Amino acid sequence: MVYPDKMTTVEQAYDDLSRRSLSRIDGDLARLIYLASTRDYNTGKYHHDGLAARFQDEIAGQALELAHREVFLQIAARSLEELVHQVEVYVSSSPQSREEVLQVWQKLEPYRVALPVDVNIALAQLFVSNIKLALAILRRRYRRQEPELASRS
Amino acid sequence: MRPAKQTSPSLARTFLFPVFFSRGDWEFVHGLGTDDIQRLFKRERKNVALVWVRQISAMIKKAMREHAGVARQSKNLEFSTEIRIFAQFLTLMAVCGILSIAIQTAGPLSLAGLAHFVQRLSLRIVKVQGSFQPAPLVKSAGHA
Numbered sequence: 001m002v003y004p005d006k007m008t009t010v011e012q013a014y015d016d017l018s019r020r021s022l023s024r025i026d027g028d029l030a031r032l033i034y035l036a037s038t039r040d041y042n043t044g045k046y047h048h049d050g051l052a053a054r055f056q057d058e059i060a061g062q063a064l065e066l067a068h069r070e071v072f073l074q075i076a077a078r079s080l081e082e083l084v085h086q087v088e089v090y091v092s093s094s095p096q097s098r099e100e101v102l103q104v105w106q107k108l109e110p111y112r113v114a115l116p117v118d119v120n121i122a123l124a125q126l127f128v129s130n131i132k133l134a135l136a137i138l139r140r141r142y143r144r145q146e147p148e149l150a151s152r153s
Numbered sequence: 154m155r156p157a158k159q160t161s162p163s164l165a166r167t168f169l170f171p172v173f174f175s176r177g178d179w180e181f182v183h184g185l186g187t188d189d190i191q192r193l194f195k196r197e198r199k200n201v202a203l204v205w206v207r208q209i210s211a212m213i214k215k216a217m218r219e220h221a222g223v224a225r226q227s228k229n230l231e232f233s234t235e236i237r238i239f240a241q242f243l244t245l246m247a248v249c250g251i252l253s254i255a256i257q258t259a260g261p262l263s264l265a266g267l268a269h270f271v272q273r274l275s276l277r278i279v280k281v282q283g284s285f286q287p288a289p290l291v292k293s294a295g296h297a
Contacts, residue, residue, distance in 0.1 A: 068246055122205040131195040136193055137185065148167040 013063035015057040022067065027089040030076045035068040038116040044117060069116045076127045080134065087134040093111065102139050106132075166192055169289045173201045202256045218244045 025031045038046050046064035047057070053062070073087065091101045105111065111131045115124050172178070180195045182239060220238065255263070 021233050068254045077172070079172075079181070081181045118210075122201065122208050125201045129173075133182070133190070133194055133197060136190055137182075138189060139188055140185075 005046070008056065010058050010062045010066065012051055013047055013051060013059050016054060017048070017051055017063050017067055022046075022071075026093060027086050029083075029086040029090045030079075030093065032068070032071045032075055032114050033063060033090070033111075035071060036116075038064050039068070041113075062118070065116070072114075072116050072119065072127070073123075075132075076123050078130075080130055083130050084134045084137050087131065087138060091138065098142055102135055102142070106135050106139070167288055173198050173205070199260065203253060206249055206253050206256065210246065213242065213245050213249070 015045055022031050023032075038048050039041075040047065045048055046061040046068070048064055051060035051063065054060075075083070078086070091098050094101045109128075109132075112128060115127070168291065177196075179194065182191055185191075
């Protein structure tokens with residue numbers, strides 16, 4: 001069997017991933033967390049059942065890795081205000097209460113696992129730092145909103 | 154959404170003109186009017202800026218080591234060029250040291266004023282790094 005050019009195939013897998021999965025996820029932060037979750041903690045390799053069914057496992061893994069890096073670069077280049085919005089979108093989409101999610105994120109810092117491998121150290125530090133700030137800003141914002149909401153009801 | 158085959162432009166922009174030196178984020182945080190968030194912002198930005206300077210320093214040292222390796226193999230070194238490169242290396246290392254102290258003492262607000270200086274420093278590093286490898290190799294090839 002003759003396989004098409006390798007890079008073309010990775011691009012095809014990437015497009016497939018973007019079209020079928022990533023486009024259905026609301027917000028870059030949610031996409032980043034989703035893509036990071038397809039990476040094995042022990043091996044660092046990416047796996048996605050749907051993608052692996054349509055492409056070679058290795059090609060699918062490369063497409064996932066590429067998408068992960070791309071989404072990370074997009075989100076790391078955002079302003080703090082935009083990132084606060086991204087975190088808000090992510091937190092609001094969770095079935096848990098906003099306060100609960102924010103508290104757990106501040107304690108466990110799960111967003112550190114969302115970093116791609118071999119990313120620029122300063123950029124990684126900036127991302128982690130901005131998420132910390134966004135969480136602190138949102139917690140304060142929600143705390144301020146609580147008495148207002150209570151007095152209205 | 155298309156994959157980037159080379160270094161992403163956004164990464165290059167971030168590296169050459171770090172967003173943590175810009176005032177935009179500070180104005181947003183300042184507008185929130187909360188002291189604890191402002192303090193957290195200053196502390197976080199200071200840490201990121203120091204990581205960035207350390208990264209730049211490491212990059213300069215690595216480039217200098219690589220250049221020294223190439224220069225040792227070259228049979229036709231130009232003494233004046235080597236002196237100039239070494240002087241640039243010393244200048245860049247000194248500037249990184251000064252920048253580190255400035256970041257630690259002056260805080261992120263003053264860093265906004267240093268942003269253009271840092272950008273120029275970064276561009277200079279890239280330029281110097283680019284000038285390291287080819288020249289001696291061309292000379293070596295010419296004598297082969």
